[in-house]
Amino acid sequence: MVDISTSICNVRLTNPTILASGIVGVSGSALVFAARNGAGAVVSKSIGPREREGHNNPVLAEFEGGFVNAVGLPNSGVENTMDEIRFAVRNSPSPVIASIFGGTKEEFGIVAERISAAAPPLIEVNLSCPNTTTDFGLPFALCAPDAAKIIEIVKNNTKIPIIAKLAPNVPDIKEIAKAVAEAGCDAISAINTTPGMVIDVETAKPVLHNKEGGVSGPAIKPVAVKCVYDIYEAVDVPIIGIGGVTYGKDAIEMVMAGACAAQIGTGIYYRGIEIFKKVSREVEEFLLQHGYSKLKDVIGIAHKE
Amino acid sequence: MAKITKVINEAEGIKSVFLEKRIDAKPGQFVMVWIPRMDEKPFAIGYMENDSFGLTVAAVGPFSNKFCSMQPGDAVGIRGPYGTSYNLGNCKKVVMVGGGYGSASLALLAQDARKKGIDVIFIAGSRTKTRVIYEDRIKKITGKLIITTDDGSYGIKGRVTDAFEDILKKEKINKVFACGPEMMLKKVADICTAKKVDCEISIERWLKCAYGLCGHCCMDPLGIRACIEGPVINAKLAEQLTEFGNYHRVKSSRKEKIHV
Secondary structure (H helix, E strand, O other): OOEOOEEEOOEEEOOOEEEOOOOOOOOHHHHHHHHHOOOOEEEOOOEOOOEEOOOOOOOEEEEOOEEEEOOOOOEEOHHHHHHHHHHHHHHOOOOEEEEEOOOOHHHHHHHHHHHHHHOOOEEEEEOOOOOOHHHHOOOHHHOHHHHHHHHHHHHHHOOOOEEEEEOOOOOOHHHHHHHHHHOOOOEEEEOOOEEEEOEEOOOOEEOOOOOEEEEEOHHHHHHHHHHHHHHHHHOOOOEEEEOOOOOHHHHHHHHHHOOOEEEEOOHHHHHOOOHHHHHHHHHHHHHHHOOOOEHHHOOOHHHOO | OEEEEEEEEEEOOEEEEEEEOOOOOOOOOEEEEEEOOOEEEEEEEEEEOOOOEEEEEEOOOHHHHHHHOOOOOOEEEEEEEEOOOOOOOOOOEEEEEEEHHHHHHHHHHHHHHHHOOOEEEEEEEEOOHHHOOOHHHHHHHHOOEEEEEOOOOOOEEOOHHHHHHHHHHHOOOOEEEEEOOHHHHHHHHHHHHHHOOEEEEEOOOOOOOOOOOOOOOEEOOOOEEOOOOOOEEEHHHHOOOOOOOOEEEOOOOOEEEOOO
16 A cells, blocks of 8 residues: 655645635535545635625636636635634544635734634635735735735734745746745645636627636646746745646646645536545555655655756 | 527516527526626526526516516526436326425426326415416416415415425325425425425525535535535435525625525
8 A cells, every 4th residue: 555645734634635725615514525525634715804705706717728716705704714614623534724815914914813713723825816906906925025924924923834825927936935935934835826817709708707817727737837846946845736636647746846735626626526535546546556655755756857 | 698589477576588598407407697797697497498498587686687677689698507406206296396486497397297297286385476477387287286375365375385284194295396495495394304205405505606616505514515416405415404494605605594
């Protein structure tokens, strides 16, 4: 048997598949639903300081390489969400990661402090939502000093290890990764969706109500792999790869680039909620067929000459 | 985009909009209707014809009012069908309980049931006489239709669930299908559970993506999605949902008590 377990900041995962933020995990029970379907960890939908409705439908637009989404960070606000995270922490067979956002730098600290009371083993800091620029301006992850400042504020407001979630559409992701690592983040996840648009040619109108959104799915996988590869060269913190992971070999590719785990979101549309079990099995088969005894031996091996 | 071929008045404030598109759907499934720059909403399929299908819509909010006011030749975006469908199995005699425009998906199911030679007792409840829909259509399909109105202005006075309970006392029924307001569904499910009669209900939740991805329609405490694992679920499963007949989530995902 091969060992596909992994760990992020001393939190052990029985397998390297993680439910990505913004997908399914609206409630505590939704997170448990994904965990029971085999996710090695689950990330909640991003939690903000107050209730937000998000955008009108359509919030997702399908295209041949994946989806463009602009759900718009709907959430019931951190006070109403505490019990959802508590429910997930209590009932999920795998670790729960609370994703947080704020409209201002200070709000990240407030949400981090509040949600810590629900005791998620990890917190992911969403610095990079690309579809709320009308409300919040450009994502903080596009600017190294802004991203670093938020990480510093969040670290000052929680003892729980934090993951900085980065955006791909920057001139040099290494610079951003170094800035957030120096500011004290315990891990980095990459990438968030990258800005995109789908226009319905019959009506000549953008499909998404928000017009622009973030691209996810197989189309962005090579972008994500390169970002993970670059971040691995730049910093020493654990990396979680996100973007287009649909099959076991995609997860392996992320791990070879330097990730210790891979998040899955859009893949649920292609392979069902059982995708976590399927990808885990495929990862195991790959390792076995290629003579590896454990997943950890594969992390970052694409960097060897 | 699909063109509207005709719009018919079903009752006061309720219309059926027919769309020029061939759709391979099973009774209980729904489509997403897109009005560009406005919104996109789910509707259960109420009519299926060779090259078109119809949606029965109550004008209750800005979107449904706009949709109901559209004319033949206008077009809307359509994607789907999505979700689970009703399962007639090997039943000999079934009851269908429709509340308001909830009768839409059940009328299609009644057509399928009659084709299979299954006896159908259809009970349709409305608030008042002017809101009764599908009377002639269902009578043509099933031969018999029991109508109830809350105010007694037409048919039997009272709740559709009372008429349903009377039927269960008198007849040997293999399975029950229900679609309508959630408190009605809860009552039907409770009655069927108590009498050990198999039952399927169509549950409604705030749908956003309908691709099974956004998670907005996940139901407590199992986390199952109304758009993928539903909308049609067995009453046994519904009874495991603590939010069934209790609360739903609004656009932000905040919980809100269900009253009707």
